[in-house]
Amino acid sequence: MQERKPRILLVEDDISFGKILKDYLSLNAFEVMHMKDGVDGWNAFRNHHFDLCVLDIMMPKRDGIELAEQIRKENKTVPIFFLTSKTQKTDMLNGYEAGADDYIIKPVDADILMHKIKAILKRTGEAPREGNQPVEFQLGEYHFNFTSRMLTLNGEKQVLSPKEAELLHLLCCNMNQLVKREDILRSIWKEVNYFTGRSMDVYLAKLRKYLQHDERVSIINLHKSGYLMEVKT
Amino acid sequence: MQERKPRILLVEDDISFGKILKDYLSLNAFEVMHMKDGVDGWNAFRNHHFDLCVLDIMMPKRDGIELAEQIRKENKTVPIFFLTSKTQKTDMLNGYEAGADDYIIKPVDADILMHKIKAILKRTGEAPREGNQPVEFQLGEYHFNFTSRMLTLNGEKQVLSPKEAELLHLLCCNMNQLVKREDILRSIWKEVNYFTGRSMDVYLAKLRKYLQHDERVSIINLHKSGYLMEVKT
DNA sequence: AAAGGGGGTTAATGAAAAGTTAAAATGCAG
DNA sequence: CTGCATTTTAACTTTTCATTAACCCCCTTT
Numbered sequence: 186m187q188e189r190k191p192r193i194l195l196v197e198d199d200i201s202f203g204k205i206l207k208d209y210l211s212l213n214a215f216e217v218m219h220m221k222d223g224v225d226g227w228n229a230f231r232n233h234h235f236d237l238c239v240l241d242i243m244m245p246k247r248d249g250i251e252l253a254e255q256i257r258k259e260n261k262t263v264p265i266f267f268l269t270s271k272t273q274k275t276d277m278l279n280g281y282e283a284g285a286d287d288y289i290i291k292p293v294d295a296d297i298l299m300h301k302i303k304a305i306l307k308r309t310g311e312a313p314r315e316g317n318q319p320v321e322f323q324l325g326e327y328h329f330n331f332t333s334r335m336l337t338l339n340g341e342k343q344v345l346s347p348k349e350a351e352l353l354h355l356l357c358c359n360m361n362q363l364v365k366r367e368d369i370l371r372s373i374w375k376e377v378n379y380f381t382g383r384s385m386d387v388y389l390a391k392l393r394k395y396l397q398h399d400e401r402v403s404i405i406n407l408h409k410s411g412y413l414m415e416v417k418t
Numbered sequence: 419m420q421e422r423k424p425r426i427l428l429v430e431d432d433i434s435f436g437k438i439l440k441d442y443l444s445l446n447a448f449e450v451m452h453m454k455d456g457v458d459g460w461n462a463f464r465n466h467h468f469d470l471c472v473l474d475i476m477m478p479k480r481d482g483i484e485l486a487e488q489i490r491k492e493n494k495t496v497p498i499f500f501l502t503s504k505t506q507k508t509d510m511l512n513g514y515e516a517g518a519d520d521y522i523i524k525p526v527d528a529d530i531l532m533h534k535i536k537a538i539l540k541r542t543g544e545a546p547r548e549g550n551q552p553v554e555f556q557l558g559e560y561h562f563n564f565t566s567r568m569l570t571l572n573g574e575k576q577v578l579s580p581k582e583a584e585l586l587h588l589l590c591c592n593m594n595q596l597v598k599r600e601d602i603l604r605s606i607w608k609e610v611n612y613f614t615g616r617s618m619d620v621y622l623a624k625l626r627k628y629l630q631h632d633e634r635v636s637i638i639n640l641h642k643s644g645y646l647m648e649v650k651t
Numbered sequence: 652a653a654a655g656g657g658g659g660t661t662a663a664t665g666a667a668a669a670g671t672t673a674a675a676a677t678g679c680a681g
Numbered sequence: 682c683t684g685c686a687t688t689t690t691a692a693c694t695t696t697t698c699a700t701t702a703a704c705c706c707c708c709t710t711t
Binding site: 620622623626639642 | 656658661
């Protein structure tokens with residue numbers, strides 16, 4: 186999978202503050218382009234691709250609201266955040282009218298900004314890849330560690346075979362969600378046919394046997410679709 | 419095209435404040451369920467379908483963070499907002515860690531809340547589509563998810579067979595509109611003859627049985643023309 | 652009101668998908 | 682090469698599903 190840093194357009198006339206923000210975001214796996222006013226911001230937007238825009242509202246030449254409206258004319262989906270200096274409600278409402286997604290009140294708390302950015306990018310599907318998928322899972326009373334392939338219940342340890350572990354891991358990563366049969370086969374067996382399908386059935390039976398001692402955990406089949414590992418809390 | 423009201427789960431222990439908020443949102447085309455603590459909120463979440471959750475952080479029995487974590491275990495996509503009484507940064511960060519999308523500082527400005535809700539629903543509302551067909555439907559008290567083939571009523575889950583799901587999906591996409599018999603057959607059975615027609619009748623009987631517990635939902639036959647799934651609001 | 656077809660409903664049937672268990676094949680460490 | 686763990690294939694069982702059949706009522710037309 187391609188590991189691309191999300192690109193952020195930051196338009197902020199206070200140069201030194203903008204630089205601080207840019208540095209902070211750059212340290213956190215974002216690629217930031219910092220523009221000093223609305224006109225430059227617009228040119229940057231037209232000539233590049235961004236996953237998110239952060240616009241100061243109060244700016245010389247062209248304010249953030251106008252810029253947002255212009256951006257929205259061309260692009261209905263890119264997330265837009267506003268920076269507002271004060272708790273000026275009309276600014277916020279105008280911002281939302283212009284198609285913004287959120288606003289941040291100055292002085293900006295960079296931590297919170299980071300979280301807001303990550304939250305919205307999760308929605309648009311541009312979230313920074315946490316490269317490594319989770320490895321440890323709690324399944325009712327069971328505990329599963331994918332790396333060591335260890336499934337533990339009340340101190341009783343069971344080492345799974347590589348295929349067993351892969352399958353359980355895939356189900357864990359999609360806990361309480363449907364995983365299509367074909368997807369499992371493609372992802373673990375690399376081939377979809379009658380025999381790989383039967384093989385998978387065998388492994389599902391094995392996992393079910395391992396997991397039978399806690400009835401809050403169950404692997405449910407949706408006929409002709411796939412499987413769903415349900416973990417009741 | 420039928421425009422269904424977004425359903426919001428509001429969990430707030432201050433009853434009178436919660437009621438005000440609920441009334442305000444209800445006036446703005448949202449359907450709100452107000453629960454008074456984390457435990458009730460969790461039960462409501464498990465037994466119904468919501469498009470958005472608004473959780474107070476400070477609550478008796480189970481606080482908003484815990485509730486959010488629990489919700490996220492079952493549902494990775496529903497947007498979650500927090501209500502925080504104070505500018506307590508750790509609350510916010512914990513909220514984001516728990517998988518929240520945004521927070522609102524009390525005292526709540528209802529205007530801003532409305533805009534935040536609309537902004538996030540703009541992001542998610544376009545999401546549940548496959549091809550260009552919507553995938554989730556609210557039928558009176560019932561909720562139907564075409565992808566997982568799940569028909570839910572007050573937490574009672576019923577998995578439909580593939581054909582049942584296809585048929586219900588077609589009716590849902592044409593809610594309160596006539597669908598001609600021939601069109602259904604051509605679109606699902608790929609062939610129009612006596613036997614496919616009878617088969618369809620069987621499936622209509624099955625759907626009617628599933629849907630019999632809410633009399634606002636009914637599948638009506640128009641003699642010699644077709645069917646109409648009526649959903650009274 | 653009678654006749655005839657359209658439609659509602661339930662149960663029976665057979666085929667396909669999935670569950671289960673054991674045996675055979677594979678592969679690897681010593 | 683031997684022995685063991687792992688994976689696949691095979692054989693048998695159970696479950697789920699779509700279709701067909703059977704019997705009913707109701708609507709429409711005459």
